[in-house]
Amino acid sequence: MNRIPFAEVQAALVGVLRKLGFADDRVEICARLFCETTRDGVYTHGINRFARFVATIRNGRVNPLAEPEVKARFGALERWDGHQGPGNLAALAAMGRAIALGREHGVGCVALGNTNHWMRGGTYGWQAADAGMIGICWTNTMPNLPPWGGAERVIGNNPLIMAVPRASGPVVLDMAMSQFSYGAMESYRKRGEMLPVDGGFDAEGNLTRDPGAIEKSWRPLPMGYWKGSGLAVLLDMVAAMMTLGQATYQISSVAVLETAISQMFLALNPGAFGPAPEVEKIADAVVASLHNCAPAKPGEKVRYPGEQTLHIREENMRLGLPVEPEVWAAILAM
Amino acid sequence: MNRIPFAEVQAALVGVLRKLGFADDRVEICARLFCETTRDGVYTHGINRFARFVATIRNGRVNPLAEPEVKARFGALERWDGHQGPGNLAALAAMGRAIALGREHGVGCVALGNTNHWMRGGTYGWQAADAGMIGICWTNTMPNLPPWGGAERVIGNNPLIMAVPRASGPVVLDMAMSQFSYGAMESYRKRGEMLPVDGGFDAEGNLTRDPGAIEKSWRPLPMGYWKGSGLAVLLDMVAAMMTLGQATYQISSVAVLETAISQMFLALNPGAFGPAPEVEKIADAVVASLHNCAPAKPGEKVRYPGEQTLHIREENMRLGLPVEPEVWAAILAM
Numbered sequence: 065m066n067r068i069p070f071a072e073v074q075a076a077l078v079g080v081l082r083k084l085g086f087a088d089d090r091v092e093i094c095a096r097l098f099c100e101t102t103r104d105g106v107y108t109h110g111i112n113r114f115a116r117f118v119a120t121i122r123n124g125r126v127n128p129l130a131e132p133e134v135k136a137r138f139g140a141l142e143r144w145d146g147h148q149g150p151g152n153l154a155a156l157a158a159m160g161r162a163i164a165l166g167r168e169h170g171v172g173c174v175a176l177g178n179t180n181h182w183m184r185g186g187t188y189g190w191q192a193a194d195a196g197m198i199g200i201c202w203t204n205t206m207p208n209l210p211p212w213g214g215a216e217r218v219i220g221n222n223p224l225i226m227a228v229p230r231a232s233g234p235v236v237l238d239m240a241m242s243q244f245s246y247g248a249m250e251s252y253r254k255r256g257e258m259l260p261v262d263g264g265f266d267a268e269g270n271l272t273r274d275p276g277a278i279e280k281s282w283r284p285l286p287m288g289y290w291k292g293s294g295l296a297v298l299l300d301m302v303a304a305m306m307t308l309g310q311a312t313y314q315i316s317s318v319a320v321l322e323t324a325i326s327q328m329f330l331a332l333n334p335g336a337f338g339p340a341p342e343v344e345k346i347a348d349a350v351v352a353s354l355h356n357c358a359p360a361k362p363g364e365k366v367r368y369p370g371e372q373t374l375h376i377r378e379e380n381m382r383l384g385l386p387v388e389p390e391v392w393a394a395i396l397a398m
Numbered sequence: 399m400n401r402i403p404f405a406e407v408q409a410a411l412v413g414v415l416r417k418l419g420f421a422d423d424r425v426e427i428c429a430r431l432f433c434e435t436t437r438d439g440v441y442t443h444g445i446n447r448f449a450r451f452v453a454t455i456r457n458g459r460v461n462p463l464a465e466p467e468v469k470a471r472f473g474a475l476e477r478w479d480g481h482q483g484p485g486n487l488a489a490l491a492a493m494g495r496a497i498a499l500g501r502e503h504g505v506g507c508v509a510l511g512n513t514n515h516w517m518r519g520g521t522y523g524w525q526a527a528d529a530g531m532i533g534i535c536w537t538n539t540m541p542n543l544p545p546w547g548g549a550e551r552v553i554g555n556n557p558l559i560m561a562v563p564r565a566s567g568p569v570v571l572d573m574a575m576s577q578f579s580y581g582a583m584e585s586y587r588k589r590g591e592m593l594p595v596d597g598g599f600d601a602e603g604n605l606t607r608d609p610g611a612i613e614k615s616w617r618p619l620p621m622g623y624w625k626g627s628g629l630a631v632l633l634d635m636v637a638a639m640m641t642l643g644q645a646t647y648q649i650s651s652v653a654v655l656e657t658a659i660s661q662m663f664l665a666l667n668p669g670a671f672g673p674a675p676e677v678e679k680i681a682d683a684v685v686a687s688l689h690n691c692a693p694a695k696p697g698e699k700v701r702y703p704g705e706q707t708l709h710i711r712e713e714n715m716r717l718g719l720p721v722e723p724e725v726w727a728a729i730l731a732m
Contacts, residue, residue: 135671136671138503138667138670138671139474139502139503139504139505140473140474140503140504140505141503141504141505141666141667141670142504143671169472169473169475169503170472170473170474170475170476170507171473171474171505171506171664172505173504173505173666198636198639198640210691210694211688211691211700212700213693213694213695213698213699213700213701214688214691214692214693214694214700215691215692215693215694216691216692218687218688218690218691218700219688224629226629226632226633226636228632228635228636228639235631235632235635237628237629237631237632239622239628239629243622243623261596261605262596265694269694269695271595283694287621287622287623287625287626288573288577288621288622288625289577289595289621291573291577291621291622291626292621292622292625294571294573294703295558295560295571295573297569297571297684297688297702297703298560298562298569298571299560300684301562301569301680301681301684302532302560302562302666304680304681304684305532305562305677305678305680306666306668306671308671308672308677308680311680311683311684311687312684312687313683313684313687330505330664332475332507332636332640333472333475334639336470336472336475336477337469337470337472337477337640337642338642343639343642344639346635346638346639346642346645347635347638347639349645349647350631350634350635350638350645350646350647353552353645353646353647354545354548354552354553354631356552357544357545357548357549357550357552358548358549358550359547359548359549360544360547360548360549360599360603360617361603364547365547366545366546366547366548366552367547368628368631369628369631369632
């Protein structure tokens with residue numbers, strides 16, 4: 065594993081994106097978002113995903129010059145068209161606008177259709193929390209998960225993000241509707257390990273912890289079985305209805321062909337009714353109640369969502385971003 | 399099992415509520431909400447729960463005369479105080495106001511603090527959908543669930559509701575953050591059955607499907623393990639912050655003493671940008687994609703959340719509400 069300074073990685077990504085036709089005013093931001101994702105420890109969706117992002121530009125699914133555009137306004141609600149541009153830049157703009165609407169109206173909502181994969185969903189939760197707002201956002205995806213009771217992948221794993229601002233570090237939940245991602249199952253299989261809990265069905269239709277069996281059956285579990293399945297359906301419906309955009313069943317099920325997806329961004333202003341520092345103390349007290357909980361295993365402790373992020377961030381900024389040698393070599397060769 | 403006409407059950411509940419001091423203009427609505435919950439097949443939270451509701455009036459936790467009151471307004475966002483009145487009436491008023499705000503601003507939000515158990519959360523999802531709006535609401539609860547990694551019950555099962563309007567029947571998801579409720583586990587145990595999937599830990603800390611073992615350990619599982627645990631934490635934080643009300647850790651863990659809880663109601667207007675019938679067709683097409691999915695077991699079919707409700711409703715209106723004889727006798731004796 066290489067450790068490379070943030071600025072050096074970002075400069076390398078900027079160089080690649082420029083060659084691909086990105087405009088000057090956006091290239092730094094797009095590269096930064098990839099680096100920040102790796103910096104925060106979400107390695108699957110940061111630099112390790114850059115090559116796949118580049119592939120979607122080369123195959124025309126992502127138009128590097130397309131900018132998101134507001135199509136309709138109605139009070140605290142706006143509908144945007146992503147014009148199939150870079151999904152991370154569009155999502156950043158959409159949450160930015162939801163935050164502005166939330167400041168003005170107490171709650172703001174942007175429905176962003178015809179966009180592309182936003183990479184790490186938590187980015188936009190952190191964005192809201194860093195602005196002192198509660199952020200809620202979700203995306204639909206290509207069909208990659210069987211619904212509860214179904215044998216075919218017709219629903220998406222539709223990540224849902226909820227973020228709460230706190231002076232001592234935001235609380236950010238970033239969760240897909242599948243219990244385990246294919247990437248996670250692959251990692252377990254390569255390490256020769258079983259999943260810690262049931263993750264899907266084997267070829268005979270039995271619940272299993274065997275990651276290889278689930279990869280073969282293509283039947284991973286929705287988180288919470290029928291519950292995550294139902295939530296995935298509702299998130300997809302609402303996103304498609306509010307954007308007038310595509311629902312999961314209309315999206316290509318080939319990863320590098322996935323495009324024209326639908327996303328929702330909500331921002332709530334916790335400072336609307338009380339001084340923000342006082343309101344944030346309410347979240348602090350909930351965190352304390354978790355930390356005071358007796359652990360299930362001696363010596364461990366209960367954590368809040370996102371608790372490790374600031375620690376990982378500090379370490380990766382101090383030591384350099386961790387980058388696999390082959391990933392780094394590929395980027396330098398692009 | 400008795401089958402008693404809706405109107406007869408409602409009249410009986412009205413009689414009890416009058417004796418408990420309910421005002422004339424609200425008694426019919428409160429009774430109706432209990433009957434509608436049983437009518438729709440959510441038996442745990444309808445007439446079967448009425449005695450427990452009455453107990454909370456008698457012990458002073460629910461003030462039958464208290465009405466919810468708006469405390470602060472900020473554009474599309476309002477903060478309400480439930481004054482510890484009947485939780486179902488306060489929630490109905492709060493979602494009603496969120497719907498009005500949503501019509502005016504595209505999105506509306508009411509944060510309702512200091513309220514009581516709303517009984518069936520799906521009621522307020524149906525309310526939004528019947529008004530042509532997308533409804534999203536959640537409540538916190540008393541501590542009744544261990545967080546992931548914890549041995550003590552310090553988080554709530556915090557039900558989350560999402561509802562989408564459709565001419566042919568709303569899609570309504572109504573799910574608690576526990577994989578199984580204590581009521582469900584009790585039912586399985588009494589029938590001598592194992593849970594269909596892991597539902598909690600036994601006394602040795604092993605995952606189990608044995609409902610009795612989980613009832614003894616008081617360690618049911620959050621749905622999706624760490625995922626539902628994290629979502630429960632965020633729902634609680636946001637509700638407490640936006641209401642300036644109580645978080646789960648501050649609420650009594652004795653069921654009939656639970657009071658002063660915090661709830662969020664959001665309404666999104668799907669007709670803001672396009673003709674509502676066209677927008678609802680987007681949801682119809684998602685439903686069709688589920689119905690067209692090959693089932694995991696031959697002869698079964700994939701259902702959308704709330705799909706059975708209209709069928710059950712029709713049957714219970716035709717045959718009469720199903721009421722256990724002892725439950726009915728107890729109501730008549732109140």
